[in-house]
Amino acid sequence: MDSSTSPGKFRVPTMAGLVFPIEGTSQEIAVNGNDPPPEFFVKESAFGPVGSSPPMIPIPVIDLSLLSSETELEKLRSALTSWGCFQAMGHGISSSFLDKVREAGKEFFSLPMEEKQKCLRAACEGEGFGSDVVVSKQQVLDWCNRLFLMVFPEDKRRLNLWPETPNDFGETLIEYTMKIRSVMDVVFKATARSLKLEEDVFLKHFGEKTVMQARFNYYPPCPRSDMVLGLKPHSDKSGITVLLPDQEVEGLQIFKNNEWSRVPTIPHALIVNLGDQMEIMTNGIMKSPLHRVTTNPEKMRVSVAMLIEPDPEEEIGPADGLVDEERPKLYKTMKNYGHLNYVCFQKGVVAINEVKM
Numbered sequence: 001m002d003s004s005t006s007p008g009k010f011r012v013p014t015m016a017g018l019v020f021p022i023e024g025t026s027q028e029i030a031v032n033g034n035d036p037p038p039e040f041f042v043k044e045s046a047f048g049p050v051g052s053s054p055p056m057i058p059i060p061v062i063d064l065s066l067l068s069s070e071t072e073l074e075k076l077r078s079a080l081t082s083w084g085c086f087q088a089m090g091h092g093i094s095s096s097f098l099d100k101v102r103e104a105g106k107e108f109f110s111l112p113m114e115e116k117q118k119c120l121r122a123a124c125e126g127e128g129f130g131s132d133v134v135v136s137k138q139q140v141l142d143w144c145n146r147l148f149l150m151v152f153p154e155d156k157r158r159l160n161l162w163p164e165t166p167n168d169f170g171e172t173l174i175e176y177t178m179k180i181r182s183v184m185d186v187v188f189k190a191t192a193r194s195l196k197l198e199e200d201v202f203l204k205h206f207g208e209k210t211v212m213q214a215r216f217n218y219y220p221p222c223p224r225s226d227m228v229l230g231l232k233p234h235s236d237k238s239g240i241t242v243l244l245p246d247q248e249v250e251g252l253q254i255f256k257n258n259e260w261s262r263v264p265t266i267p268h269a270l271i272v273n274l275g276d277q278m279e280i281m282t283n284g285i286m287k288s289p290l291h292r293v294t295t296n297p298e299k300m301r302v303s304v305a306m307l308i309e310p311d312p313e314e315e316i317g318p319a320d321g322l323v324d325e326e327r328p329k330l331y332k333t334m335k336n337y338g339h340l341n342y343v344c345f346q347k348g349v350v351a352i353n354e355v356k357m
């Protein structure tokens with residue numbers, strides 16, 4: 001497609017800019033509505049072509065306010081063992097507050113590039129505004145800019161990278177993080193109960209030094225959405241990820257039974273998915289789903305992912321109660337899994353396979 005005919009270029013002029021790093025340098029350049037440079041094109045993929053439009057399959061819906069009932073708990077167990085994710089209703093966060101969080105992200109991304117660059121990440125660091133760090137020559141770039149911020153532990157916050165516009169950005173993010181933390185706690189406890197384990201078997205790994213990060217994702221319109229992904233196939237490094245998807249524009253796809261399926265957007269539901277560290281802790285009984293994000297030729301998309309993981313210095317491995325003769329330990333015990341996951345992701349390697357016994 002000729003990019004000059006791309007309507008996205010004209011429809012959202014202030015949102016069309018995308019910065020990305022050039023391999024081997026610390027330089028970032030901006031593309032403005034032009035055809036993506038070759039670094040973005042997905043060449044061959046073990047997971048099928050980019051541009052196909054797979055069926056929309058409703059992932060399970062769980063009402064978090066009903067998890068004291070055995071029926072809902074069984075639905076949760078089934079969702080996490082088969083899909084590794086679900087749409088969460090009954091989470092207790094008001095629709096207006098969810099809209100506020102999304103709007104805070106949109107407002108930041110629509111600032112002029114010079115403003116956003118005040119939050120720019122350092123060349124070799126993940127935190128801040130920009131694109132992902134390039135760790136490999138073969139790395140296919142994602143059509144995405146993100147604002148990645150650590151919210152907990154509190155003393156690790158790098159406030160110099162937090163946006164000043166909108167002016168209540170920080171306050172909103174902290175309040176949102178606390179609310180999402182409660183949602184995560186409910187899921188950790190219910191997941192343990194659904195496996196007939198003590199309620200705190202997973203939760204105890206997410207204590208005082210737990211890491212919580214916010215990832216505001218911005219996917220500009222992409223004139224080559226047939227060849228370019230917003231986010232490459234990956235499974236999350238986290239224990240749990242809670243995603244606030246864009247209200248209007250879908251894009252998230254989940255890989256299950258060797259096929260992609262589009263995830264529908266349910267107004268004001270949160271999408272909860274397990275990350276690799278929960279797959280490891282559940283000894284593979286529950287899944288960390290492989291997912292990707294496609295791009296849209298006309299519309300931009302903004303989502304907010306909250307990730308929680310244990311203190312990187314803490315060893316994690318399969319929970320004792322889930323290892324026996326019939327089900328031997330499937331994963332090694334290790335520290336700092338998050339880093340391994342990131343490097344593997346960028347090389348197109350499935351990280352969790354690297355820690356299988």
Ligand code: OGA
Binds near residue numbers: 236245252293
């Ligand atoms: C992520 C992610 C999905 C989305 O940030 O890890 O998978 O829909 N995001 O933006």
Ligand code: NI
Binds near residue numbers: 235
């Ligand atoms: Ni993800």
